[in-house]
Ligand SMILES: CSCCC(=O)C(=O)COP(=O)(O)O
């Protein structure tokens with residue numbers, strides 16, 4: 394018998410999907426969304442669903458290693474990236490992933506990281522009490538082999554002094570996390586705002 398997913402967790406994921414879709418960051422069936430549950434499981438979107446039109450049945454549970462509770466159920470193709478975040482950052486309670494124009498274009502042009510400096514909105518990231526800081530957002534090469542991509546992330550995090558609560562995958566999208574969904578979404582909105590500014594500045598140059 395499977396343990397039901399708390400209704401509040403399902404409602405949180407459905408509402409987050411609508412918000413990401415309203416912003417235009419989850420075209421087609423792009424993006425995925427999860428929350429960690431008090432019993433250690435992860436509630437996550439099923440693969441291939443439109444994130445702006447999620448219903449309760451589009452959310453399922455996996456264990457900390459991404460294994461579905463019900464054999465044959467298909468969670469997000471990128472589930473192991475969510476698991477990697479919850480495993481490494483014990484205070485993470487929610488993870489959001491989207492494919493925006495800005496994160497796609499800028500990650501394609503970037504090297505191994507993308508530095509954001511001088512933005513007031515950097516305050517939305519932890520440890521940034523003033524706008525007078527810079528944050529180097531890691532950029533990983535895209536990889537259809539998700540376990541290999543997660544290993545690359547683990548290696549990057551292991552060698553880092555400070556780790557922002559997000560990263561970009563080249564030509565693919567952005568992952569952000571926070572202690573809860575409100576925080577994860579706020580960080581995504583802040584990052585996307587700054588990336589949109591970067592794009593605009595490049596157009597003006
Ligand atoms: C059509 S988007 C390609 C897959 C992807 O990058 C994504 O974010 C959605 O995958 P999922 O399996 O979570 O639906």
Ligand SMILES: [Zn+2]
Pocket residue numbers: 423424425471490491492565566
């Ligand atoms: Zn994706």
